């Protein structure tokens with residue numbers, strides 16, 4: 454476990470406005486909310502340690518809120534304590550304003566409740582607002598300083614914000630663990646996406662109605678520790694749930710739990726498709742679930758197409774294995790052959806066979822998703838990349854397209870997640886579709902990327918020249 458933050462206590466306790474240091478306003482915000490006297494300030498001081506900076510004078514920030522710039526495990530963020538609002542006005546207005554302000558600017562919200570006092574009406578009021586927010590919320594039960602109190606925190610499940618995490622802002626207990634989770638769910642820094650971006654895994658679970666998406670979600674949640682369930686209304690299209698899988702954070706983006714709109718007809722279909730696409734967009738890896746009893750249908754292939762278009766990781770999940778395993782001639786191999794035959798356009802896709810009902814294959818599914826997540830974060834050095842491509846091109850030169858032959862000058866992988874390969878060529882239009890596929894296969898044979906779509910981009914000669922000169 455990491456060391457407890459805030460060991461260096463502030464010298465001027467009670468005075469938060471030390472010498473103002475510049476705060477980087479581009480950093481993500483972690484907001485602490487909760488009713489008065491639950492220990493928000495104590496938690497703020499504990500996390501910010503000696504580094505408390507600033508205050509009212511930062512442009513674009515509201516008076517009466519206390520900010521600090523701090524960092525954990527190398528991730529810098531701004532911490533805000535909205536508690537300054539407590540001093541004035543009617544209570545419920547204050548709570549509302551405080552929470553709304555936090556929702557507006559925070560990437561992660563720490564909702565503090567008081568284990569000594571127990572659950573209060575005001576807690577429920579705050580929770581109501583937070584459940585509707587489009588932000589991840591961690592529920593912290595503060596003042597947990599003895600075993601009895603630890604027992605008592607189950608009462609906070611009633612807030613509907615997932616598992617209460619026991620902490621003691623005074624003693625520092627549990628705070629490091631909370632920060633571990635916080636930095637994992639913070640969005641990546643805007644400027645740089647580090648190659649080791651595989652900090653959190655976002656999985657979209659998509660598929661036609663009745664293939665067993667909901668049951669699969671339940672099977673996953675039944676196995677793993679849920680940190681935050683129903684991350685409040687992330688969008689109206691999906692329910693997000695954060696969980697820990699082997700100690701690593703996973704966010705499930707689940708379109709299944711939502712009931713389909715009441716209207717009948719094609720509108721429903723279109724709506725479902727849109728919802729799946731949005732869920733896929735937000736994910737690293739999609740589980741495209743199909744029903745083994747019905748086989749892999751054209752509609753299933755269509756959904757797989759969305760995942761490929763979005764350049765995401767893909768696991769095609771055949772569900773209801775329990776229903777087909779007794780059928781004569783049906784084996785996992787025969788299923789794989791049949792599905793692969795329909796997935797010729799994505800031979801790199803992963804395939805899994807599970808029973809959501811019996812919860813078989815579920816752990817393997819998450820392990821595979823993490824593997825794919827890491828593949829997506831991989832960057833290939835320019836040297837070996839060009840070597841592999843040059844060799845392949847020598848063996849199979851580009852065919853001419855309408856009298857013009859493509860020449861590949863240089864390849865780089867400027868981006869990860871999705872892995873993106875830029876080919877500088879004399880004439881992008883001269884690269885035939887089938888040759889693009891050959892180049893993609895070459896990259897895959899040499900460097901892997903199993904389970905994820907990758908992107909190939911072709912650029913003309915002038916750009917290539919510039920890239921070489923710089």
Ligand code: GDP
Nearest residue numbers: 662663664665666667668709773776808809810
């Ligand atoms: P969704 O619409 O994709 O979310 O599908 P549901 O999870 O609601 O499942 C549709 C139906 O299939 C329900 O009656 C489930 O009980 C059933 N079902 C889901 N997974 C399995 C499975 O692995 N085996 C069996 N036998 N039935 C399943």
